Amino acid sequence: MRDIAFGQYYPAKSFVHNMDPRVKILLSIAYIVAVFLVAPFHYLGFAACLLFVIIATLFSKVPFLRILKSIKAVLFFVILSAVLQIFFNTNGNLLWSWGIIKITDEGLFNAGFIVARITLIVMGASLLTFTTTPVELADGIESLMYPLKFIKFPVHDFALVMSIALRFIPTLIEETDRIIKAQKARGADFESGNIFRRAKALIPVLIPLLISSLRRADELADAMDARCYSGSDKRTRYKKMKITYRDVLGFLVVAGLITGVVFLNKFYILITVL
Amino acid sequence: MRIVTENLSYVYSEKSKELAVQALNNISLTIEEGEFFGIIGQTGSGKSTFVQHLNGLIKVGKDKGSIVIGDFNLTDKKCDFKSLRAKVGMVFQYPEYQLFAETVKDDVAFGIKNFFPALSEKETEEMVKTAITLVGLDYEIVKDKSPFDLSGGQKRRVAIAGVIVTRPEILVLDEPVAGLDPQGKREFTELLKNLHKTTVKTIVIVSHDMNFVSENCTRVAVFSHGELYAEGSPKEIFSDFTRLKELGLDLPVTAYLTEKLSETGIKVESDITTDGFSDAFAAAYIENKEKRRREE
Ligand SMILES: Nc1ncnc2c1ncn2[C@@H]1O[C@H](COP(=O)(O)OP(=O)(O)OP(=O)(O)O)[C@@H](O)[C@H]1O
Ligand SMILES: [Mg+2]
Numbered sequence: 120m121r122d123i124a125f126g127q128y129y130p131a132k133s134f135v136h137n138m139d140p141r142v143k144i145l146l147s148i149a150y151i152v153a154v155f156l157v158a159p160f161h162y163l164g165f166a167a168c169l170l171f172v173i174i175a176t177l178f179s180k181v182p183f184l185r186i187l188k189s190i191k192a193v194l195f196f197v198i199l200s201a202v203l204q205i206f207f208n209t210n211g212n213l214l215w216s217w218g219i220i221k222i223t224d225e226g227l228f229n230a231g232f233i234v235a236r237i238t239l240i241v242m243g244a245s246l247l248t249f250t251t252t253p254v255e256l257a258d259g260i261e262s263l264m265y266p267l268k269f270i271k272f273p274v275h276d277f278a279l280v281m282s283i284a285l286r287f288i289p290t291l292i293e294e295t296d297r298i299i300k301a302q303k304a305r306g307a308d309f310e311s312g313n314i315f316r317r318a319k320a321l322i323p324v325l326i327p328l329l330i331s332s333l334r335r336a337d338e339l340a341d342a343m344d345a346r347c348y349s350g351s352d353k354r355t356r357y358k359k360m361k362i363t364y365r366d367v368l369g370f371l372v373v374a375g376l377i378t379g380v381v382f383l384n385k386f387y388i389l390i391t392v393l
Numbered sequence: 394m395r396i397v398t399e400n401l402s403y404v405y406s407e408k409s410k411e412l413a414v415q416a417l418n419n420i421s422l423t424i425e426e427g428e429f430f431g432i433i434g435q436t437g438s439g440k441s442t443f444v445q446h447l448n449g450l451i452k453v454g455k456d457k458g459s460i461v462i463g464d465f466n467l468t469d470k471k472c473d474f475k476s477l478r479a480k481v482g483m484v485f486q487y488p489e490y491q492l493f494a495e496t497v498k499d500d501v502a503f504g505i506k507n508f509f510p511a512l513s514e515k516e517t518e519e520m521v522k523t524a525i526t527l528v529g530l531d532y533e534i535v536k537d538k539s540p541f542d543l544s545g546g547q548k549r550r551v552a553i554a555g556v557i558v559t560r561p562e563i564l565v566l567d568e569p570v571a572g573l574d575p576q577g578k579r580e581f582t583e584l585l586k587n588l589h590k591t592t593v594k595t596i597v598i599v600s601h602d603m604n605f606v607s608e609n610c611t612r613v614a615v616f617s618h619g620e621l622y623a624e625g626s627p628k629e630i631f632s633d634f635t636r637l638k639e640l641g642l643d644l645p646v647t648a649y650l651t652e653k654l655s656e657t658g659i660k661v662e663s664d665i666t667t668d669g670f671s672d673a674f675a676a677a678y679i680e681n682k683e684k685r686r687r688e689e
Contacts, residue, residue: 297485298490298491300445300450300485301483301485301488301490301491302491303478304478304482304483304485304556305503305504305507306475306478306479306503306506306507306508306559307503307507308475308507323493323494327490327491330490330541331490
């Protein structure tokens with residue numbers, strides 16, 4: 120369970136790591152928009168997005184292999200959508216058929232299109248999580264949600280809940296690991312039997328886990344109380360987020376990317392003619 | 394059952410270059426039946442990783458050495474881990490966190506239901522009763538209580554009853570006294586000694602409490618950075634003052650006193666248990682006094 124590459128922070132000192140988390144989040148969203156803007160059959164747009172990811176990765180010092188590996192987490196999803204497109208899209212010219220299965224050229228194109236879209240999006244998103252710690256992410260999201268305060272949305276509490284949840288994920292994984300081992304030592308069997316038996320076998324793990332989570336929550340609340348925590352607006356920050364030249368540069372590059380994609384969509388025909 | 398490990402190594406996250414941790418490196422260790430075996434070492438030295446190998450919770454990797462316990466060859470793919478786990482009981486740090494059932498009785502019976510499902514209700518209850526009594530609780534009082542309504546020390550006892558209920562021959566404990574008060578620690582030590590005398594043949598215990606180790610263990614292994622640093626009787630291990638300090642380990646009070654006294658010229662030869670030390674010290678003291686009187 121510890122080996123999930125997607126969504127893990129990769130510690131390094133780099134141009135991208137040092138960018139403002141707020142800007143990184145916004146730019147990631149802009150990048151995803153750029154990927155969605157690429158129109159079908161205009162594959163140069165995808166090439167532009169891929170180029171952007173590669174350059175951003177170079178500037179982040181994250182090994183490119185790591186970024187590729189993050190696709191593994193959604194591999195099943197990618198394959199499933201590709202297969203559905205290939206076998207069940209009946210529009211376009213028929214290339215091959217067998218019973219109800221018909222493979223058409225449009226199906227193949229659509230499959231390629233979807234695979235490219237998902238892969239590019241996952242690569243971009245994982246670059247964000249590789250270069251931004253969960254705490255920075257939570258701070259960034261809180262700050263970006265600030266306008267919601269005007270409709271009385273408890274932004275700060277929401278952000279606190281989010282960062283506590285993020286903080287406790289590794290702890291929970293560790294705890295689960297330990298309880299599973301303790302019950303295995305008492306002869307619990309999680310691997311054999313049908314699905315109902317297996318679900319039932321999880322009870323001796325889930326109950327201790329639930330109890331220790333409740334205990335943890337209690338302790339954390341007490342500890343916060345003891346340090347006079349109150350979720351007021353007057354709290355200052357330990358780390359101030361600041362926009363620097365890096366962020367301006369990043370903004371310009373992504374703006375360039377979006378313009379490029381729109382341009383490629385519009386002038387694709389022009390380019391092929393030339 | 395005898396425990397023999399040879400050249401045992403283990404690496405966490407072996408596939409990943411950055412995350413790989415060599416937790417064990419070529420550990421060869423034999424623990425005889427009947428021993429009260431202590432394992433010490435600073436944090437992260439691989440003690441927990443080692444003991445988790447002993448009942449197959451961590452499997453021996455390919456070309457990572459071998460473990461044989463009695464008739465069980467843990468390196469063998471066909472090894473019957475379920476039977477092994479019935480023979481080798483394992484108590485983790487904070488064992489009370491593994492309680493889950495509605496009543497103490499059911500929780501303690503969990504192991505029997507898993508290992509010996511063929512036993513009748515009556516036989517099961519008999520075994521549960523024996524185990525709960527062994528850990529020093531009153532069966533009639535606690536059997537229908539929720540384990541979560543007990544005190545911390547009682548919870549820990551129930552958890553241990555849940556492990557010894559299947560009558561393991563070897564009991565492995567990983568820092569079992571963490572978080573207990575001095576009184577709780579003393580009671581727990583008595584409980585272990587009693588178990589060792591009556592039901593469990595071999596005890597393997599990971600401990601940070603050097604006084605406990607010098608007092609109770611027949612033999613001690615010192616782990617350091619995943620390697621077996623030293624092995625021997627408590628006396629042998631704790632006589633090497635400076636080396637242990639280098640490893641960041643404490644000394645039992647008796648070893649410390651022996652060392653201090655020898656600096657002032659009083660040689661106290663003992664097995665460094667409290668009793669042994671007191672006797673030897675009394676003898677040395679009287680001898681010293683007599684010597685002085687003669688000199689006068
Ligand atoms: N699940 C795990 N994944 C990755 N590394 C681990 C894991 N468990 C332990 N390690 C690493 O393996 C090494 C040995 O750990 P181990 O838990 O065996 O030490 P220990 O001697 O029991 O320490 P302590 O006295 O703190 O309990 C440590 O460097 C630790 O960081
Ligand atoms: Mg440990």
